[in-house]
Amino acid sequence: MKVLVIGGGGREHAIVWSLRRSPQVTEVVCAPGNGGIAEIARCVPVDVNDLAAMANLAATEKPGLTVIGPEVPLALGIVDELERLGLRVFGPTKAAARLESSKAFAKSFMQRNGIPTAAYAVCSTLDQVRRELARFTTPVVVKADGLAAGKGVVICDTHAEAEQAAAEMFSGALLGKTEAEVVLEEFLTGEELSFFALCDGTHAVEIASAQDHKRVGEGDTGPNTGGMGAYSTDGIATPAMRQWLLRNVAQKVVDGMKAEGTPFKGILFCGLMMTSRGPMVLEFNTRWGDPETEAILLRMETDLCDLFNASIDGTAGQLAVKMRPGASACVIAASGGYPGKYASGRVIHGLTPNQSREDMVVFHAGTAAKDGQLVTAGGRVLAVSAMAPDLRSALDKAYAELGKISFEGMQFRRDIGHRALRG
Structure with missing residues (x-):
């Protein structure tokens, strides 16, 4: 095929x-x-x-x-x-993808269907933002309603900062495109978790869980990015918690979308904050995540074609997705300046053709061939991914491979997986 x-x-x-x-x-x-x-x-x-x-x-x-x-x-x-x-x-x-393409739609859908999420307000004018901000303690989160490549979320320490972020979203100054609506959201604290489910319009089936590292800087500092690294392990969530998330989040999404006449098929990526009040949904993605996918697919035993066909044919309920035991990790090598302005066309050194093994793969995120050489062609350039019996070993393997690679301005986080290793 x-x-x-x-x-x-x-x-x-x-x-x-x-x-x-x-x-x-x-x-x-x-x-x-x-x-x-x-x-x-x-x-x-x-x-x-x-x-x-x-x-x-x-x-x-x-x-x-x-x-x-x-x-x-x-x-x-x-x-x-x-x-x-x-x-x-x-x-x-398109209708089902609104779970990702419109933050306002996703929040109202969760409210209608009893899916746990942070308190929020949808605003279409700056005056409305000012009025609604009075309901929120700080810090407060301001989100662009539409797609923003992982950069449409601003955590604001004051109401003045939140008002400024909203103004820049409405004007297009922040994201390069104007937003008709912004979402104000309660700031949540806890551990983030990415929970992936395969959906066929009727059933939701667990695939795997992972944790992404959104901030550009070590110690989770600096602006949000599309993701600077991720890891996936057997123990990232307990079996009981995974079943709870499948039943109370993913399956509720599938049931709700079906009831509203827009059946959801494909990958449902549930971005969660594990708070003291329980799991709360931060956002939905309606496709494989990046860079979580680069870690998860290293561990997957099930033929990927079987997942795709089960979703299309409505037979996901008959599929048991098998993951290899142990851990996998992905570290992103990014262009200097990312997630802001960066230069492209930098020659990448230390890579060889088909540089991959069963347990270690250098996936290309933003590269191009030029004059017989591989050069940078994006903010996130490479996703160095490895699998091992435990997370420390997987990370050591990925960082060792990354140490062989270089290009002008290359930046990467040296603390991927720090929360799990600290625990």
Whole structure:
């Protein structure tokens, strides 16, 4: 079977790598792909912001399965369009993807369906922000309603800071695009957890859990990013807690979306804060996370094609997802200046073609081939991922591999997994 993967980041490299290991797959095409993906799949240029271009590519390639990686194509309605063409496609429809594409929709959906989340207010004007802020103690969280590549969340220590963040979201000064609505949210404290479930419109099935590191700086300092590293272990959540999250969060999402006439199929990524009041949902993503995927797929024993087919065919309830015991970790090598302005085109040293093993893979997040060399082509450049019997060993393996790699301005966090190791 030919599989088409839409996207070109570290998540898509991990998906392509995993699909290449499936006996069901004869060819993988990735659009647009990147320098690393090109070593193991045929890459075709496409603009993931162009719905017609993506649909035309799928119609031309005629894959047996199409997998959507990033959030933007989902928000544009690529799944609806490919289904209209009669193609098998993994991912939620445009309406179901609103769980991620609109923070305001997600919050009201959780409220309607009894899913635990922080207190919030949706505001469409600055005057409304000023009025609603009086209800919130500080710090307070200000969120852009729409997609923001992991950068649309600002934690504010004062009401004045919150008002300024909201003003910059409305004007477009903060994210480069204007927001019609912003969400004010109660600040929660605790350990963050990413819980992944496979959904088929009726059933939610646990895949795995992970913990991401959003802040750019060590000790969780500095601005939020798309993710500077992640880890996944057997013990990151107890079996009882995982069952609680499956029943009280993921399955409630599936039941609620079905009841509202927008069945949810695909990956449901539940971003949670484990508070003293219990688990609270921070956000939903409607696709594989990045960089959590680069860690999770190293541990997955189940054929990835079986997950995709079960979601499409409505048979997820019959699937038991198996993960290898132990731990996996991913460390991001990013461009200097990220998540702000950064330079591209820096030559990457220390990489070899197909630099991967069963237990250690360097996934490419933002690379390109130029004049016979691999160069940087994004804020997050590489996702160095490793698996071992325990988290410390997995991290040691990843950092040892990262130590062989260099490019001008390279930055990375040296404390991935610090909370788990401290505990």
